[in-house]
């Protein structure tokens with residue numbers, strides 16, 4: 001039977017990344033403290049209680065999904081900025097781009113009676129155009145409840161990031177992300193996975209998903225609309241930068257203030273909208289370096 005490796009919360013980054021390179025998934029046990037867990041639950045419960053269930057087979061007819069988490073939960077802001085996770089995301093994605101960004105936030109509650117979700121690779125959201133040698137995501141699922149095989153623990157196929165595109169697993173190649181509340185599943189955009197079947201009578205399985213992706217790809221959850229400037233102005237500068245209010249590369253993502261008549265706010269870095277001083281051209285390479293690096 002396939003299994004997902006569990007590591008302690010204080011495992012070294014090197015150990016974590018070496019399991020991810022081999023299996024494309026790993027669980028870190030008991031990372032969150034009780035205070036943060038309870039805070040996040042209190043902040044998200046009102047939405048999870050009142051939200052409607054999914055309307056498609058993929059999103060699950062007995063599953064609730066709540067997005068825009070940074071606007072709705074200060075505790076989720078801490079999850080998004082978690083230092084170890086950000087360092088891992090940065091190092092894992094470094095070979096494929098010069099930065100990464102927060103790509104998707106969602107609390108997913110799988111209720112009793114939910115059937116198993118079809119196995120998929122999250123990188124499929126870009127339609128299969130990105131060569132397989134490029135890793136796109138570094139993803140996390142934070143357990144807000146215990147995850148058990150019975151209540152819908154995520155199905156994961158360790159090692160399937162190296163498989164031919166069309167190979168499907170046998171039953172014994174599918175592992176289940178069983179983990180205790182406060183643990184976190186780390187997985188990549190290339191590993192086969194899917195929500196689990198919930199065969200309990202009354203248990204709800206809830207996870208908070210924070211996905212990170214290369215900064216040159218379009219985000220799955222549009223962060224500028226889910227967390228528009230009037231909301232993002234209350235975020236830390238670091239969090240704003242992480243969700244994309246920053247340049248990804250030397251000009252990628254600049255903006256122009258439509259009300260600016262003088263041109264002083266033309267083609268500037270997004271941080272400027274929040275009054276942060278930036279030298280918008282500080283990272284501008286020389287023309288020859290630019291041509292060499294980009295062609």
Ligand SMILES: O=C(O)CCC(=O)C(=O)O
Nearest residue numbers: 108153154193194195196
């Ligand atoms: O809920 C889960 O465990 C996984 C859900 C998932 O993979 C997805 O919706 O893309």
Ligand SMILES: [Fe+2]
Nearest residue numbers: 120122193194
């Ligand atoms: Fe998925």
